Amino acid sequence: MKILVTGGGGFLGTWIIKELLKNPSYMITNMSRHKYSHLEDLGVPTMQGDITKLEDVERVLREGFDVVFHVASLVGMWGKKEVFDAINIQGTQNLLEVSQRMGVKRFVYTGSPSSVFGRGGHAGADETLPYPEEHLGHYPRTKAIAEKMVLEANGADMKTVSLRPHLVWGPGDVNLLPRVINQARVGKLKMIGNGDNQVDVIYVEEAARAHVLAMHALDGEAIAAGKAYFLGQGPVRLWDFIEKVLKHAEIDPPQASVSLSMAQFLGWMFEKLWTLLGIFSPEPPVTRFVALNMGTDHWFSHERAEKELGWKPQISIDQGLEILFQEKKKRKFEVNAQALSTQTNTQN
Numbered sequence: 284m285k286i287l288v289t290g291g292g293g294f295l296g297t298w299i300i301k302e303l304l305k306n307p308s309y310m311i312t313n314m315s316r317h318k319y320s321h322l323e324d325l326g327v328p329t330m331q332g333d334i335t336k337l338e339d340v341e342r343v344l345r346e347g348f349d350v351v352f353h354v355a356s357l358v359g360m361w362g363k364k365e366v367f368d369a370i371n372i373q374g375t376q377n378l379l380e381v382s383q384r385m386g387v388k389r390f391v392y393t394g395s396p397s398s399v400f401g402r403g404g405h406a407g408a409d410e411t412l413p414y415p416e417e418h419l420g421h422y423p424r425t426k427a428i429a430e431k432m433v434l435e436a437n438g439a440d441m442k443t444v445s446l447r448p449h450l451v452w453g454p455g456d457v458n459l460l461p462r463v464i465n466q467a468r469v470g471k472l473k474m475i476g477n478g479d480n481q482v483d484v485i486y487v488e489e490a491a492r493a494h495v496l497a498m499h500a501l502d503g504e505a506i507a508a509g510k511a512y513f514l515g516q517g518p519v520r521l522w523d524f525i526e527k528v529l530k531h532a533e534i535d536p537p538q539a540s541v542s543l544s545m546a547q548f549l550g551w552m553f554e555k556l557w558t559l560l561g562i563f564s565p566e567p568p569v570t571r572f573v574a575l576n577m578g579t580d581h582w583f584s585h586e587r588a589e590k591e592l593g594w595k596p597q598i599s600i601d602q603g604l605e606i607l608f609q610e611k612k613k614r615k616f617e618v619n620a621q622a623l624s625t626q627t628n629t630q631n
Contacts, residue, residue: 284308284309284310284349284350285310285312285346285347285348285349285350286303286309286310286311286312286348286349286350286351286352287311287312287313287314287343287344287348287350287351287352288300288303288311288312288313288314288351288352288354289313289314289315289334289351289352289353289354289355289378290313290314290315290353290354290355290356291311291313291314291315291319291322291327291329291352291354292313292315292317292318292319292321292322292329293315293354293355294451294455294456294457294458294487295354295393295448295451295487295490295491296313296352296354296355297319297321297322297455298453298455298487298488298490298491299352299354299491299494299495300313300322300325300327301325301491302488302491302492302494302495303495304325304327311327312327312328312329312330312343312346312348313327313328313329313330314329314330314331314332314334314343314355315329315331315332315355316331316332316333317329317331318331330342330343330346334355334370334374334375334377334378335369335370335373335374335377336377337377337380337381340377340378340381341381341385344378344381344382344385344387345385347385347386348382348385348387349387349388349389350387350388350389350390350391350498351378351382351387351389351390351391352391352393352494352498353375353378353390353391353392353393353433354393355370355374356370356371356393356426357370357371357422357425358422358458359421359422359566360420360422360566360570360572360573361420361557361563361564361566361567361570362421362563362564362566363421363563364421367421367422367424367425368421368425370425371422371425371426371428371429372425372428372429372432375392375429375432375433376432378390379432379433379436379443382441383436383440383441386440387441388440388441388442388501389441389442389443389498389501389502390433390436390441390442390443390444391443391444391446391494391497391498391501392429392430392433392443392444392445392446393445393446393448393494394426394429394430394433394445394446394447394511395422395423395426395430395447395448395449396447396449396483396513396515396581396583397418397420397422397423397426397427398414398423398426398427398430398447399412399413399414399415399427400415400418400423400572400575400576400581401415401416401417401418401419402415402419402575402579403575403576403578403579403580403581404579404580404581405580405581405582405583406481406518406580406582407518407582407583407584408583408584409513409583409584409586409587410510410511410512410513410584410587412583414427414431419570419571419572419575420570420572422572423572430445430511433445434509434510434511437508437509442501442505442507442508442509443501443508443509444497444500444501444507444508444509444510444511444512445510445511445512446490446493446494446497446511446512446514447511447512447513447514447583448485448490448493448514448515449482449483449484449485449513449514449515449517449581449582449583450482450483450484450485450515451484451485451486451487451490452484452485452486452487452603452607453486453487453488453603453606453607454487454606454607454610455487456487456607460528460607463525463528463529464528464529464532464534467529467532467534467535467536467537468532468534472525472537473537473539473540473541474522474537474539474540474541475540475541475542475543475546475574475577475578476540476542476543476546476577476578476579477540478520478521478522478523478540479520480520480521480522480577480578480579480580480581481517481518481519481520481521481580481582482517482518482519482521482524482580482581482582483513483514483515483516483517483518483519483581483582483583484515484516484517484519484524484600485514485515485516485596486516486596486598486600486603488598488603489514489516489594489596489597489598490514492594492597493512493514493588493592493594496592496593496594497512497592500591500592500593506591507591507592510587510591512587512588512591512592513583513584513585513587513588514585514588514594515582515583515585516596516599516600517582518580518582519600521577522536524600527600527601527604528604531604531607531608532608543574543575543578543579546569546574546577546578547571547574547575549568549569549574550567550569550570550571550572550573550574551571553567553568553569553570554567554570554571
């Protein structure tokens with residue numbers, strides 16, 4: 284079976300490829316704008332291309348694939364509307380259109396719970412939760428539009444599914460936990476709200492395994508066809524989880540806090556100021572979307588994923604944290620050893 288993964292060089296994409304490699308009968312190819320040495324080390328070739336360019340997508344899919352995992356996405360809390368639209372919406376549309384023409388049978392999309400996150404307050408909601416009338420950011424807005432396109436593209440010739448993993452973390456993460464750790468290290472991390480809000484999180488290997496299970500659930504009776512699935516391990520109190528992370532990183536937890544209403548007001552103010560000044564990078568210190576993510580409940584029912592995909596977490600949150608920080612210590616030791624070796628060779 285020939286499988287294409289878009290964005291396979293990224294965090295989650297790499298773990299999905301590792302999970303697929305457990306089956307030696309799968310022929311896996313990555314599509315991304317750049318080549319990645321770690322994929323070459325795994326024996327996975329990369330076909331370079333830009334998903335926003337129809338001709339690139341056609342050139343790659345002309346190779347003939349049975350399954351497409353569309354993982355590539357622009358993630359961010361701030362940025363230019365046209366860039367988010369091009370990557371997350373047009374890129375998805377290109378892949379769907381060409382996949383249908385080229386005879387792809389199964390299309391697995393990496394969605395996001397952000398697509399249904401309006402102003403927060405989701406406690407145990409299931410997949411019947413509707414998309415909100417307003418999205419507080421281009422990322423959740425474009426992920427919602429793209430997911431709708433994916434699910435509407437489901438048909439007799441090509442089966443589609445969308446996975447919504449929530450707050451993915453683990454080895455290789457350069458976005459979620461590293462940002463929290465860095466903010467805490469320089470004393471800029473503040474608790475938003477009273478600290479009681481509960482959320483879903485998911486260890487990256489569990490998210491990857493669920494993607495492969497979803498591919499299988501598009502075969503045969505195709506029980507997953509045309510559906511979205513929440514993925515998460517929880518609920519956990521967000522600030523308890525953050526405290527565990529910081530303890531592993533040997534950093535004191537934040538002592539300062541700000542009310543949720545004040546954080547939302549500050550987010551609104553910064554958004555207005557950044558828009559007025561035409562600033563797209565760096566991101567504002569806080570946005571309304573970030574404030575709500577840090578200060579409200581957002582956890583979901585995983586019953587559909589457990590029942591229809593056969594997915595149940597095998598690696599606990601505590602086990603995942605042990606693996607993550609053991610890996611970090613190992614890498615730090617290897618970097619220090621390499622630096623010492625380089626220094627010694629220079630002196631000699």
